[in-house]
Every structure is written in C-alpha cells, then in structure tokens.
Amino acid sequence: MKLKRFLLRYYPPGIILEYEKGGYLRTKSIDLLDLTPETNPDELVVEIRQSEPLITESRAEQVKHLVLRLQQKQGQQNHHRFCFFKELKAHILPLTNVAFDKSGSRFITGSYDRTCRVWDTASGTELHMLEGHRNVVYAIAFNNPYGDKIATGSFDKTCKLWCAETGKCFHTFRGHMAEIVCLAFNPQSTLVATGSMDTTAKLWDVESGEEVATLTGHTAEVLSLCFNTVGNQLVTGSFDHTVAIWDVASGRRVHTLTGHTGEISNVQFNWDCSLIVTGSMDKTSKLWEAVSGKCVTTLVGHKEEVLDVCFDLSGQLIATASADGYIINGVPHSPHTVMTLPVCLSQVQHECSVQSHISVSSP
Structure with missing residues (x-):
C-alpha cells in the first residue's frame, strides 16, 4: 500500500487517506469524533500512528498539521443569521421531497407531477427535468459525497438512476410489487437500496442496473x-x-x-x-x-x-x-x-x- 494524499473532513472531524493498493486508488477514514480544541495534538498523532500503518514517521508532522487545522476550525464561532434568499416555482403539483448535494451547490426536488428537477442553488436556475416516471416521485437522493448520480423512487413501483450532470437516465430498477417510498445510496455509491409498500427492501447494482438482493422478513410496509x-x-x-x-x-x-x-x-x-x-x-x-x-x-x-x-x-x-x-x-x-x-x-x-x-x- 502506498499513501498518495490526505483529505480533510471538518465535520464530523476526520482525516481521509487516499492510497494505492493493487493498482487501484482507495480511501479510508480516520474518524476523530472525540477531538476538541483542548486535545493534545502530539498525543493524538501517536495514537493515530499506532493504529494506522499508512501513517509513517515521515508523515507524522503532516498529520499533526491537519489535526491543528481541525482544532482551529472547531474554535471558530459561527453566528449564522438566516434570511430569505429566493422562492422558486418548482413544479406544477405539490412537492414530496428536497435534497442537496454534498457541496450545497445543487439541489433536487420530487413532486406529484411525476418529475424530479435539478436546480442550481445560487442562481435558482433549473438545470434538468428528470422525466419518465408514471406516478408520484416520492423518494429522491444524490449519491453524496460524489454528487454525480441521482436516484428517484416512485409510486409507479420503479426506481430510476440518473446522471446528475446531463439528466440522462442510466437504469430503471424494476421488481417491487408496490410503491417505492424510501431509498438510499451506500457510501461507496455502488448500491442503491429501496424500500416499498410491498413489505420488502431491495439492493440494486449502480453499474449494471441489476437487482442484487431482496430483503424479506417484514410483514408490513x-x-x-x-x-x-x-x-x-x-x-x-x-x-x-x-x-x-x-x-x-x-x-x-x-x-x-x-x-x-x-x-x-x-x-x-x-x-x-x-x-x-x-x-x-x-x-x-x-x-x-x-x-x-x-x-x-x-x-x-x-x-x-x-x-x-x-x-x-x-x-x-x-x-x-x-x-x-x-x-x-x-x-x-x-x-x-x-x-x-x-x-x-x-x-x-x-x-x-x-x-x-x-x-x-x-x-
């Protein structure tokens, strides 16, 4: 394994390690959930090195610098006052859901009008209208933290996977016998899980569009x-x-x-x-x-x-x-x-x- 670079995560505090293994680029996280401004950074770096072999002695000073940056961020006082920004005429029928991407630069809306729409947060411009469902779009999600794909679940019993950049539909997941009412991407963005009124949940492969598993055992929605x-x-x-x-x-x-x-x-x-x-x-x-x-x-x-x-x-x-x-x-x-x-x-x-x-x- 070869460490390539560090990525900083401010909240919750943590350090992401990007490393190469077997010719592939991989990541792992060091979660620092107990970090406070009072934490001794030198002692923490020693603990990190003991538990993570990728952090060698030559990298210790870099890790300490990242810990200090996280502590500095924690010490900053945020006094946000929220004010009205803008109102968008989003759909012709009531909304069911709204979700931001990781950066907050875009958001999506689902509606009873059977569509999902992608919006630019700063300008309020509609970027894409995702059409194809035959009933209410009830559940929506970005594949955060990547933000390049969108999943939509509908009362038409299907889930669709879309390209967030172009609005193209990659796959339509079919198999549920009743309305889809919840969904989620896994953190690696390789799977989508859907929950349905048919009492089951299903796992779907993002790349192939195939059903991976049906999770049965519940006796109600x-x-x-x-x-x-x-x-x-x-x-x-x-x-x-x-x-x-x-x-x-x-x-x-x-x-x-x-x-x-x-x-x-x-x-x-x-x-x-x-x-x-x-x-x-x-x-x-x-x-x-x-x-x-x-x-x-x-x-x-x-x-x-x-x-x-x-x-x-x-x-x-x-x-x-x-x-x-x-x-x-x-x-x-x-x-x-x-x-x-x-x-x-x-x-x-x-x-x-x-x-x-x-x-x-x-x-």
Whole structure:
C-alpha cells in the first residue's frame, strides 16, 4: 500500500487517506469524533500512528498539521443569521421531497407531477427535468459525497438512476410489487437500496442496473432505511413495529429489533455505526446497540407520534420531532432531555404537502 494524499473532513472531524493498493486508488477514514480544541495534538498523532500503518514517521508532522487545522476550525464561532434568499416555482403539483448535494451547490426536488428537477442553488436556475416516471416521485437522493448520480423512487413501483450532470437516465430498477417510498445510496455509491409498500427492501447494482438482493422478513410496509457509514449494513424500519439490521454482502438479516408498539417512522445509524435510533408512532424513540441489537434506552416525553429522528454527525446528540409540535434533543445512553423546542410540525408538513414551490434561505 502506498499513501498518495490526505483529505480533510471538518465535520464530523476526520482525516481521509487516499492510497494505492493493487493498482487501484482507495480511501479510508480516520474518524476523530472525540477531538476538541483542548486535545493534545502530539498525543493524538501517536495514537493515530499506532493504529494506522499508512501513517509513517515521515508523515507524522503532516498529520499533526491537519489535526491543528481541525482544532482551529472547531474554535471558530459561527453566528449564522438566516434570511430569505429566493422562492422558486418548482413544479406544477405539490412537492414530496428536497435534497442537496454534498457541496450545497445543487439541489433536487420530487413532486406529484411525476418529475424530479435539478436546480442550481445560487442562481435558482433549473438545470434538468428528470422525466419518465408514471406516478408520484416520492423518494429522491444524490449519491453524496460524489454528487454525480441521482436516484428517484416512485409510486409507479420503479426506481430510476440518473446522471446528475446531463439528466440522462442510466437504469430503471424494476421488481417491487408496490410503491417505492424510501431509498438510499451506500457510501461507496455502488448500491442503491429501496424500500416499498410491498413489505420488502431491495439492493440494486449502480453499474449494471441489476437487482442484487431482496430483503424479506417484514410483514408490513418498509417506510425507512439507512446504510451505516461503512456500507456493510442496512437498517430498515417497518409499519410492522419492527426494525431489521441486514448484512449487505449476503442479504441476511442479522437482528430484528422489537419493542416498539407502533409503526416505525424513521431509523438512522450514528456516524461510527455503533448505535441506531428509531422513531415510532407509539410516541417514543429508542436507542439500540448495532452489534448486539439490544435496546439501550427508550426516549419518552412526546405526547403524539414521533415522526422523525436523527443523530448529529458526531453522534453525541439525538433530535426527535413529533406531531405534538415539539422537537426534543437528547443525549445517547441517557433518557434525559437536553432542550425542548416548540415547532408546529403539523402545520409545516401540511404546508409542504400543498405547495408546489420552494423557498431557499441563506446564512
């Protein structure tokens, strides 16, 4: 193996190693999730060298310089004030979803008008209209961090893969027996996962367009799915009240997470793949160990259904959003609430469902 160069990732903090092996260019990441401005950089470099053979003594000073840059970035105070930027007439029918690419320079919108559109963020110019679906475009995603491909999932039971630069359709993935309602690229951008009302999830090969695996076992609609950051596992959440962890290589179900008494609204891995958070219509969220499948804690406090959950990128905080109009921030491994923010989510969702335009804010 030969180290070619370093790439810096500011958030969550980390260093990406680009190296050559067997004639191929590969990457691996050194995640520095516990880095703070107070961390001793010399001690950290010693720890990194002990665990990563690509970091030789001659590279130690470079790594220290990168650590110092990350610490400098952490020490900067950001006081963003967001203001209205522009409003775009995006579609002739209501929007279903919106997603940015990694840099934020482009975003995509899905709609009941059966199209997905690609937009330039700065100018508001429509770059491409992705046409071909025969029903609502309900799920959309860029293949971040690359941003050169787009996947769209539709109520027409198909998923399409598009070129983000030209708008050309590469593949149409056919095989689901009911509406596709969620999708995701794996981190390597070699697979697309789709979840459907037909109770299954499927894995598709980005290069060939062929179906790789059908993940069966849920007894109701699959409404949410997420790859871990390594890409070797997929988690799915279903209306059957359960969550499943799947081994991507074999398509085998590793664990079934049971404990919720209502439909699962969302599932997500944390950055280091050790934890999974789930939200449910039973008004609770749960935190699970990814390796064992055991429930770590149940987050209670909402008075209505939990509609969305997420980790911050460092994995230190969890946010839950509910139909009761509140967002609650919590700490993993602790059931205690850090902060409660009243937000009229039901009104927001209603407005999103009936509007066919989109507003962009700028810091």
